[in-house]
Amino acid sequence: MARLKSDEKRHAILAAATRVIAAHGLGAPTALIAKEAGISNGSLFTYFETKAELLNQLYIELKTEMGTAAFDAFPSENSPREQLRHVWTNWLHWAVTDPKKRRTLAHLSVSDEITAGSHQAAALAFGEIAALVDRCRSGGPMRTAPLSLVLTIMSGVADAAMDYMLRDPANADAHCETAFEAAWRMIE
Amino acid sequence: MARLKSDEKRHAILAAATRVIAAHGLGAPTALIAKEAGISNGSLFTYFETKAELLNQLYIELKTEMGTAAFDAFPSENSPREQLRHVWTNWLHWAVTDPKKRRTLAHLSVSDEITAGSHQAAALAFGEIAALVDRCRSGGPMRTAPLSLVLTIMSGVADAAMDYMLRDPANADAHCETAFEAAWRMIE
Amino acid sequence: MARLKSDEKRHAILAAATRVIAAHGLGAPTALIAKEAGISNGSLFTYFETKAELLNQLYIELKTEMGTAAFDAFPSENSPREQLRHVWTNWLHWAVTDPKKRRTLAHLSVSDEITAGSHQAAALAFGEIAALVDRCRSGGPMRTAPLSLVLTIMSGVADAAMDYMLRDPANADAHCETAFEAAWRMIE
Amino acid sequence: MARLKSDEKRHAILAAATRVIAAHGLGAPTALIAKEAGISNGSLFTYFETKAELLNQLYIELKTEMGTAAFDAFPSENSPREQLRHVWTNWLHWAVTDPKKRRTLAHLSVSDEITAGSHQAAALAFGEIAALVDRCRSGGPMRTAPLSLVLTIMSGVADAAMDYMLRDPANADAHCETAFEAAWRMIE
DNA sequence: GATGAATGAGTATTCATTCAT
DNA sequence: AATGAATGAATACTCATTCAT
Numbered sequence: 025m026a027r028l029k030s031d032e033k034r035h036a037i038l039a040a041a042t043r044v045i046a047a048h049g050l051g052a053p054t055a056l057i058a059k060e061a062g063i064s065n066g067s068l069f070t071y072f073e074t075k076a077e078l079l080n081q082l083y084i085e086l087k088t089e090m091g092t093a094a095f096d097a098f099p100s101e102n103s104p105r106e107q108l109r110h111v112w113t114n115w116l117h118w119a120v121t122d123p124k125k126r127r128t129l130a131h132l133s134v135s136d137e138i139t140a141g142s143h144q145a146a147a148l149a150f151g152e153i154a155a156l157v158d159r160c161r162s163g164g165p166m167r168t169a170p171l172s173l174v175l176t177i178m179s180g181v182a183d184a185a186m187d188y189m190l191r192d193p194a195n196a197d198a199h200c201e202t203a204f205e206a207a208w209r210m211i212e
Numbered sequence: 213m214a215r216l217k218s219d220e221k222r223h224a225i226l227a228a229a230t231r232v233i234a235a236h237g238l239g240a241p242t243a244l245i246a247k248e249a250g251i252s253n254g255s256l257f258t259y260f261e262t263k264a265e266l267l268n269q270l271y272i273e274l275k276t277e278m279g280t281a282a283f284d285a286f287p288s289e290n291s292p293r294e295q296l297r298h299v300w301t302n303w304l305h306w307a308v309t310d311p312k313k314r315r316t317l318a319h320l321s322v323s324d325e326i327t328a329g330s331h332q333a334a335a336l337a338f339g340e341i342a343a344l345v346d347r348c349r350s351g352g353p354m355r356t357a358p359l360s361l362v363l364t365i366m367s368g369v370a371d372a373a374m375d376y377m378l379r380d381p382a383n384a385d386a387h388c389e390t391a392f393e394a395a396w397r398m399i400e
Numbered sequence: 401m402a403r404l405k406s407d408e409k410r411h412a413i414l415a416a417a418t419r420v421i422a423a424h425g426l427g428a429p430t431a432l433i434a435k436e437a438g439i440s441n442g443s444l445f446t447y448f449e450t451k452a453e454l455l456n457q458l459y460i461e462l463k464t465e466m467g468t469a470a471f472d473a474f475p476s477e478n479s480p481r482e483q484l485r486h487v488w489t490n491w492l493h494w495a496v497t498d499p500k501k502r503r504t505l506a507h508l509s510v511s512d513e514i515t516a517g518s519h520q521a522a523a524l525a526f527g528e529i530a531a532l533v534d535r536c537r538s539g540g541p542m543r544t545a546p547l548s549l550v551l552t553i554m555s556g557v558a559d560a561a562m563d564y565m566l567r568d569p570a571n572a573d574a575h576c577e578t579a580f581e582a583a584w585r586m587i588e
Numbered sequence: 589m590a591r592l593k594s595d596e597k598r599h600a601i602l603a604a605a606t607r608v609i610a611a612h613g614l615g616a617p618t619a620l621i622a623k624e625a626g627i628s629n630g631s632l633f634t635y636f637e638t639k640a641e642l643l644n645q646l647y648i649e650l651k652t653e654m655g656t657a658a659f660d661a662f663p664s665e666n667s668p669r670e671q672l673r674h675v676w677t678n679w680l681h682w683a684v685t686d687p688k689k690r691r692t693l694a695h696l697s698v699s700d701e702i703t704a705g706s707h708q709a710a711a712l713a714f715g716e717i718a719a720l721v722d723r724c725r726s727g728g729p730m731r732t733a734p735l736s737l738v739l740t741i742m743s744g745v746a747d748a749a750m751d752y753m754l755r756d757p758a759n760a761d762a763h764c765e766t767a768f769e770a771a772w773r774m775i776e
Numbered sequence: 777g778a779t780g781a782a783t784g785a786g787t788a789t790t791c792a793t794t795c796a797t
Numbered sequence: 798a799a800t801g802a803a804t805g806a807a808t809a810c811t812c813a814t815t816c817a818t
Contacts, residue, residue, distance in 0.1 A: 049324050051239075053812060055780095064779045066815080075813065134322045136237050165397065169390050173376050177394055180372025184364045202357045206365060209353065210394040217802070241787060252804045254790080263788065405781070425700050427615075429808060440783045445810065510698045512613050541773065545766050552748045553770060560744025564737050578733045582741055582774040585729065594798095617791060619801095628800045630794080639792065783815080787808105794804075 034071050036061040041082050046124035050079070050131050080142040083132040086125055091149030093118040104160045105212070109204055111153060112182070116200045119186040120193060126186060150175070161211035174211065181207045222259050224249040229270050234312035238267070238319050268330040271320040274313055279337030281306040292348045293400070297392055299341060300370070304388045307374040308381060314374060338363075349399035362399065369395050410447050412437040417458050422500035426455070426507050456518040459508040462501055467525030469494040480536045481588070485580055487529060488558070492576045495562040496569060502562060526551075537587035550587065557583050598635050600625040605646050610688035614643070614695050644706040647696040650689055655713030657682040668724045669776070673768055675717060676746070680764045683750040684757060690750060714739070725775035738775065745771045 040061035044052045054075050055065040072078035094115040099107060119126035132138055157178060158171055166174050185203035189196040228249035232240045242263050243253040260266035282303040287295060307314035320326055345366060346359055354362050373391035377384040416437035420428045430451050431441040448454035470491040475483060495502035508514055533554060534547055542550050561579035565572040604625035608616045618639050619629040636642035658679040663671060683690035696702055721742060722735055730738050749767035753760040 054814085055812070065813090066780060067778055069814065070777070130322060134318060166390070166394060173373075173387055173390060176372045176376045177369055177391060180368040180370075181365055182368075183372075184368025185361075188361050188364045199361055202354070202361060203365060206354060206398040209397045221802095239787095242789085243787075253788090254805060255803055257789065258802060261789095409781095427808095430810085431808075441809090442784060442811080443782055446781060449810095451809065506698060510694060542766070542770065549749075549752050549763055549766060552752045553745055553767060556744040556746075556748025557741055558744075559748075560740045561737075564740045575737055578730070578737060579741060582730065585773045586770040618793085619791075629792090630801060631799055633793065634798070637793095779816105779818085781815105781817090783813100785813100786811085789809100790807085792804100792806100794802105795800105796802090797800085 030071070033061070033063060033067075037063070037068060037071055037078070038082055038085055041078060042086070042124055042128045045082075045131055046127040050135055050137070054078070076137045079132060079135065079137050080139060082128070083138050083142050084145050086129045086132070087146035088149040089125070090115065090118050090129070091146075091153065095152060104156070105208065108156055108160050108208070111156060112204045112207065113200055115153075115182060116186055116189060116203070117196070120189050120196050123190055126190065130183075157211070160208075164212040166211050177210065178207055181210075217259065221249070221251065221255075225251070225256060225259055225266070226270055226273055229266060230274070230312055230316045233270075233319055234315040238323055238325070242266075264325045267320060267323065267325050268327060270316070271326050271330050272333045274317045274320070275334035276337040277313070278303065278306050278317065279334075279341065283340055292344070293396065296344055296348050296396070299344060300392045300395065301388055303341075303370060304374055304377060304391070305384070308377050308384050311378055314378070345399070348396075352400040354399050365398065366395055369398075405447065409437070409439065409443075413439070413444060413447055413454070414458055414461055417454060418462070418500055418504045421458075421507055422503040426511055426513070430454075452513045455508060455511065455513050456515060458504070459514050459518050460521050462505045462508070463522035464525040465501070466491065466494050466505065467522075467529065471528055480532070481584065484532055484536050484584070487532060488580045488583065489576055491529075491558060492562055492565060492579070493572070496565050496572050499566055502566070506559075533587070536584075540588040542587050553586065554583055557586075594635070597625070597627060597631075601627070601632060601635055601642070602646055602649055605642060606650070606688055606692045609646075609695055610691040614699055614701070618642070640701045643696060643699065643701050644703060646692070647702050647706050648709050650693045650696070651710035652713040653689070654679065654682050654693070655710075655717065659716055668720070669772065672720055672724050672772070675720060676768045676771065677764055679717075679746060680750055680753060680767070681760070684753050684760050687754055690754065694747075721775070724772075728776040730775050741774065742771055745774075 037057065041052075041057045044057045044060050048056070054068055057078075058065040058068040061068070068078070072081065094111045096114050097110070099110050102110070154171065154175055157175060161167055161169075161171075161174055181203055185199060188203075189199050192199065225245065229240075229245045232245045232248050236244070242256055245266075246253045246256040249256070256266070260269065282299045284302050285298070287298050290298070342359065342363055345363060349355055349357075349359075349362055369391060373387060376391075377387050380387065413433065417428075417433045420433045420436050424432070430444055433454075434441040434444040437444070444454070448457060470487045472490050473486070475486050478486070530547065530551055533551055537543055537545075537547075537550055557579060561575060564579075565575050568575065601621065605616075605621045608621045608624050612620070618632055621642075622629040622632040625632070632642070636645065658675045660678050661674070663674050666674070718735065718739055721739060725731055725733075725735075725738055745767055749763060752767075753763050756763065
């Protein structure tokens, strides 16, 4: 019970941080995040020891959520191409559906406050995507490149496409598809 | 006459800012930048009215330098593919040659302090790359996609590759080549 | 509950500001005021959002105190002349009793930081004096002049007398009396 | 010749300071005063060693000018009353004619930067007024009060009246007259 | 636990004054 | 003498974090 309450507030803080950071950047005061979360500034620090800790947790949370969203309704029976397309579409649309999360994640991804450990923890959530990409590229031109390089490049394309979709949401679907075809051509 | 505002000093500040921001992020104190540039903290503000102004100038400078570097020794006589490969290689190696510039530019690119005007000014330096990419994609599968989308995606790949090259500089050349081939496949 | 913003501390700051400004003028550093008040420099800003805010509050406080002091032990039964003499004496002696308050108020009265609102708020404290002066001048030569002009002039005389009393405190009582008789002659 | 040029610039600076201080208060940057005077910021200090020096000179200059203005077209033949009325009218109208000078003088009069020496130097310019007032009060109720007290109080009335006239310039003449009659009643 | 006042190090910017040209 | 860049001390205000209640 007590635990439940804690988790509730923890998430309230994380959600508030997402909103506030999207609007004010990483320099957003913890006091503002606390107020947005409906708690006192002091209380924030019983849930996260430091601001850096909060930022790291938020990074892991958002990245994990993005990775998880990508596998929503995963079509196990389909071809690898269709599977990747499905994952790709989920992935990119997550950004358009919740631009604040995407924006905050963009801020966090580039921050010096995020530790190597957090980056690793977040990478875990992309293990399945990694495996899928590995399967997809196995017969193609990038079959001998380091998988991590392939993944880095795919993420680069995805990030770029997200930005573009956010700038022109009306045609988001088309851009998403264009980007997928381009990405697919890289590996197959 | 009195001492004239020297371009030399201006560049010393910009160079110092590049180093300091690479190390400390955008939160780096102006006083530290000034000291690194060998001038007094007050003097910095005779060259840049405001920290934000300095950041914007630095952004434009670095981005322009990157764009210019890409066209170094441009092989006008070669095929589009070879031209793009040349540009691509210059481009990505600029990041490896001067990792601090790349790192600082990454910080700046994501900052809220950089105005739309600065982004536009910087985009100018990429006009030739845009034209080249446009030529290269003209017969390929992305011929009907918005050029800006194609460019955004290409930049995404380039950025991702730079990051990877920086993490594994020993094989930077190979990664650069792998990335180029992947990028080429997207458009041709 | 946490520690509550204490009125005690608020007044400590105001009192410290009075002392420090009397000595250093309006340019007195907030840090010095804070130290004099026995709090940290940051704490000052939990009680007053801004230095200007502190100055305005102090102005209202001092002016109100001065107006209130003038009506101390007010002899309701006496003649208007005796009432005014009583008020006048209280008024002028307030300055001599607490020269720092008078000095600080002189600084504040002339400052651009004091808003029209603060001037109005402070004027409230002089409503009774205004009424009394109005009664006193009603049968005399200034009966048709704008009351506000009469009050302005009376204040001018009072201010001048205060200054003089401060320069020669040994004969303050006599000077106060001389000034009162002069002021009385103006209106009756 | 060289001397003339100097004097010209000296006065340009003093005039600029009057304007700038009227608008921005005593905190006005010397650089702004210099620009307004049409010289470089550095040059200002060849005419006045320090800002405080400039302020003191300006104080003396303005106060002297005010005192001198009061005796303009002095009617030597008239009665003391008419003489005082003439001086009084000149005096108060100086403020209305050139509100910036009056405003700046008000700022300076209250400043800690003005030395006792400057106050004395300025007082010199009021010697004639003092003598006139002395003559006027010689047969009246303030004949035994310290002359300096009488003068202080008269100045207080004058200052108050100036302020009022500045707030209601349309009726400045009437207010000036009202104030004179009041002042006269004090001494005669 | 929760609250929010208290703390004080940290920072961009200003400005009188100096000095190289 | 004039210029205006250089200097660096000075200062209001912010904010992560602590701690008394």
